[in-house]
Amino acid sequence: MFEAFQNALGVFPESLQTFIVIAVKIVAILVPLLLAVAYLTFAERKIIGFIQVRIGPNRVGPNGWLQPIADAVKLMFKEIILPSGANRFLFLTSPVLAIAPAMAAWAVIPFGDGMVLADVDAGLLYLLALTSLGVYGVIIAGWASNSKYAFLGAMRSAAQMISYEIAMGFALVGVLMGAGSLNLNDIVQAQSGSFLHWYWLPMLPLFMVYFISGVAETNRAPFDLAEGESEIVAGFHVEYSGMTFAVFFLAEYANMILISALTATMFLGGWLSPFQGVPVLEQAFAFVPGLVWFGLKTSIFLFIYLWLRATFPRYRYDQVMRLGWKVLIPVTIVWIFVLGAAIYGGLGPWFD
Amino acid sequence: MGFEKFLFYLFAAILVFAALRVITVRNPVHAALFLVLAFFNSAVLWLLLEAEFLAIVLVLVYVGAVMVLFLFVVMMLDVNVAPMREGFIHYLPVGIVIGLIMVLEMGLVVGSDFFDADHFAAVAAHPADFSDTKELGGLLYTQYVLPFELAAVILLVAIVAAISLTLRRRPGTKHQAPAQQVLVRSQDRVRLVQVDSEEKQ
Numbered sequence A: 001m002f003e004a005f006q007n008a009l010g011v012f013p014e015s016l017q018t019f020i021v022i023a024v025k026i027v028a029i030l031v032p033l034l035l036a037v038a039y040l041t042f043a044e045r046k047i048i049g050f051i052q053v054r055i056g057p058n059r060v061g062p063n064g065w066l067q068p069i070a071d072a073v074k075l076m077f078k079e080i081i082l083p084s085g086a087n088r089f090l091f092l093t094s095p096v097l098a099i100a101p102a103m104a105a106w107a108v109i110p111f112g113d114g115m116v117l118a119d120v121d122a123g124l125l126y127l128l129a130l131t132s133l134g135v136y137g138v139i140i141a142g143w144a145s146n147s148k149y150a151f152l153g154a155m156r157s158a159a160q161m162i163s164y165e166i167a168m169g170f171a172l173v174g175v176l177m178g179a180g181s182l183n184l185n186d187i188v189q190a191q192s193g194s195f196l197h198w199y200w201l202p203m204l205p206l207f208m209v210y211f212i213s214g215v216a217e218t219n220r221a222p223f224d225l226a227e228g229e230s231e232i233v234a235g236f237h238v239e240y241s242g243m244t245f246a247v248f249f250l251a252e253y254a255n256m257i258l259i260s261a262l263t264a265t266m267f268l269g270g271w272l273s274p275f276q277g278v279p280v281l282e283q284a285f286a287f288v289p290g291l292v293w294f295g296l297k298t299s300i301f302l303f304i305y306l307w308l309r310a311t312f313p314r315y316r317y318d319q320v321m322r323l324g325w326k327v328l329i330p331v332t333i334v335w336i337f338v339l340g341a342a343i344y345g346g347l348g349p350w351f352d
Numbered sequence B: 001m002g003f004e005k006f007l008f009y010l011f012a013a014i015l016v017f018a019a020l021r022v023i024t025v026r027n028p029v030h031a032a033l034f035l036v037l038a039f040f041n042s043a044v045l046w047l048l049l050e051a052e053f054l055a056i057v058l059v060l061v062y063v064g065a066v067m068v069l070f071l072f073v074v075m076m077l078d079v080n081v082a083p084m085r086e087g088f089i090h091y092l093p094v095g096i097v098i099g100l101i102m103v104l105e106m107g108l109v110v111g112s113d114f115f116d117a118d119h120f121a122a123v124a125a126h127p128a129d130f131s132d133t134k135e136l137g138g139l140l141y142t143q144y145v146l147p148f149e150l151a152a153v154i155l156l157v158a159i160v161a162a163i164s165l166t167l168r169r170r171p172g173t174k175h176q177a178p179a180q181q182v183l184v185r186s187q188d189r190v191r192l193v194q195v196d197s198e199e200k201q
Helices: A002-009 A014-051 A067-077 A088-108 A123-131 A134-144 A148-179 A184-190 A204-217 A242-267 A279-284 A290-311 A317-344 B003-024 B028-048 B052-077 B088-111 B132-141 B145-166 B178-183
Strands: none
Touching (some): A123 A184, A148 A184, B028 B052, B052 B132
């Protein structure tokens, strides 16, 4: 099939060929991503249902498997309401601004050895820059809606995202110190050996800080102050309906998958097999492609996302700020010094 | 005209347009958003110069953090534009003089022989595996380590100054002291009293 594709490509001129190849790769990443987003919403309702000893959605299709499709169709056919006094252009642009970075970030994520759309040298930096752009969708939505609840939600989330970005960036500094590279493929390669060589062990505090700030960055429970149903109705997207709301929803879940994938890549060895270096199991599981391991590791963090949501009550605003500035950032700074000493001393088996 | 040149003129045109809109648009929020667009396009121009580290850092720092705070303030303030326009005619002569001086200076700099293209070697194209992040890091931490440290100290002073200027202790606010909350022991708070049940007489 691959050769047939290559032969068919030969018809086109050279420059168009690269363009088509890149376009096909983008489709091959985004279509599964959007499907994953759809089924993540289903998984969320089912898992939280089971945690709360109920069944969850089970009406549409066998065991409710078609529920996300039904939801998508419903949202597509709903009316899009423009609030009076809203800034039309910005009101309709902000969902796009929310989802575009969440999707563009996937360009540098390695799905297997060298299986990456754009193998850029400064991949980690690119990710940091793109994830910091997601906040624009939220604040512009809040402002353009011309509603005080939306505006309050936007202000809250802007302050929160700015604060947790710092802890997140510091956690990534540790990773790039350990791997000595900003390229995500190199970061995964630097962790090869066995599952004890993965960075979760020498960088345990950074790993925890990264995932906690990731949850805060995506505005998910228990840090979902931007939505805060009980205080500000639904926060920044209170005025959005139909497809505009759906795009915000997609962006939130795409960001969750992104953060989970990044945590898996940087601290759990990405596409590396967990049985690497284990005598019998390594050969027994050698046939499993790296993509599967990567997907499994990502799913672990997605499950933790849902588990957190079902377990913890929402933080109060000042407590969120305290956690970010007074707990997470000092922890990362201290651990960066520890890591610096460990790398300088060539502490094995990670940094020798 | 090569494709690269076309890209340069395209993004440069958008950059100039966005920069113009920053000062001509009436709504301050729109002005801030046009500034974001201008930052983006200058980052693209840097990318064309193969300065990918600087380009991404420009987006990360200015677009991702500084402009968000800008927007934050501009949105909260609800700036009323009308009173700010009142002195327009009054200040116009001064503005024109300053503008002319700046145009003159820029003309002197750009038009002089010193900045002619033949004074500088053309930017050499690097191979695909060239890491300008590494190059930059190497220079910053060896050749320019003292200026770099100095900049860090100045920034630290600025942080301390900004915090001490805005820090105020208001009496009467109900602060929580998390350290004290953690130290609470149940023995200090709860007294369990054993009350014997009385017999019916």
